[in-house]
Each structure stands twice: as C-alpha cells, then as structure tokens.
Amino acid sequence: MTETALINIDVDDLERAVAFYTSAFGLQVGRRLGPSIVELLGAGAPIYLLEKAAGSAASPTTDDRRCYARHWTPVHLDFVVGDIEAAVDAALAAGAVLEVPAATHVWG
Template sequence: MQLLVNIDVDDLARGIGFYQRGLGLRLARKLFDGTVAEMAGGATPIYLLAGAPGTSPGARADGRRNYRRRTMPVHLDFVVEDLEAAIERALEAGAELEDWPQDFAWGRQAMLSDPFGHGICFIEWKGEGYGAAMDGKRAVEAA
C-alpha cells in the first residue's frame, strides 16, 4: 500500500515556501491547474492542497477550513539528524514552537505547528529509536 499525505493550506506559494525552507522538502510538480503542490524529499510525498478559509473540505464535512491552531488526532513526525538545527530552520520559515525539546529513552522530540495550524513534531533518534520503548516481552514477540 502506498501512503500519500495531503495537507490543506490557505496559500499554496506560502505552503511551498515553508515546506521547502522549514523542512527541506522540494517542489516536485504542481497538479490540478496549480492548486496542488507535490513536495518530495521524504519517505512519502506530501501534497499541499490549496483551500480557502471557510470552504468545505468535502460534501459531507461538518466543518469549514480554518487555519488557526487546532488539536487533531493525526499529526506528522519528521525524523531529523539535528533537533536544534531543524527547529531553528522551521521557526525561521514560519513555524511556531509549542513545546521545548524533551528527552526520552528513544530520543528527543520537539512539538511545533506549521504556519497553517497543523501539528508537526521533530524527532531525533537515540540508539534503537522506538525500539528502546519496548518491554522485554514485546521485544521478543516483535523479533
């Protein structure tokens, strides 16, 4: 199964700029009469979808698009080599830092939001990464 990530933005040019400067992705192509930008450089393509504030994301949607910060049950994690450098680059491109970097057995994490209100996290692995969070029983079962 192929995974595609779609992110609504209210300004496509600003979205492309943020995801290029802030996350190091590159514009692969524009689609659908220039209303969608395919961003490459990660494990899966990210599509930025132009959608004006107040418009409906779909015929059966209860809400309207807004670009204020919101809590969603889904967010994107970006694995980075240098957490502080990634945070600095994203902040310079328009992100907001929501929580200072925290240390865990598996690595370090910082929580941010992009300029469109979407939650993103930067993760810097340590050792086995999430493997360090597994208990002995699970580690045996997973092997």
C-alpha cells in the first residue's frame, strides 16, 4: 500500500506559482531543487512545482504540448479548509479566477 504521495504540478512561471500557492493556501517553501523545481510544504503531501515551458512536449510518447491558457493538467487539487469563504478570498487575492461559485456537497 502506498503511504506517501507526492504531488507534481507543471507551471510556466515558477516564481509566480510559488507566490500563488504560498499566498492562496498558506504553504511554505521547503526546498529548491535546482532552478526549476520548488517543494512546497504544509499540505497533506509535499507539492512540487515543476517549471515547464508553454509549448514544450508533455511526454516523449505524445504530440501533446503544454498550454497554460486555463491550466495545464486536467487533474484537480483539493484542499480541505475550515472556512471556505476565507479560503476563496485568499485564493482570489493571490490571483485565482473563480469559474463557478464555491458550494458544499455531500462529499465535502
């Protein structure tokens, strides 16, 4: 059974992404692993921001290219918070775009 998860998020601007995730979610920079990787701590698992240029190949096995117009990955990342309104306000202040209003569902 897997006991540890690592979350990797491709970004086109590493410093902008660090500023967003630390401001919006209160994460802290753990390590800088070279010029293009930053480890963020404070979530349930470490989050690694990986700087990858827009238009670069997503994988050697596909013709897909990275496009950050909306966001790169179809995978979404959920954070459990005590105050959804405060969390939305913090994310918006950090530069997030609210596409649909936040809502409570039976699953959380």
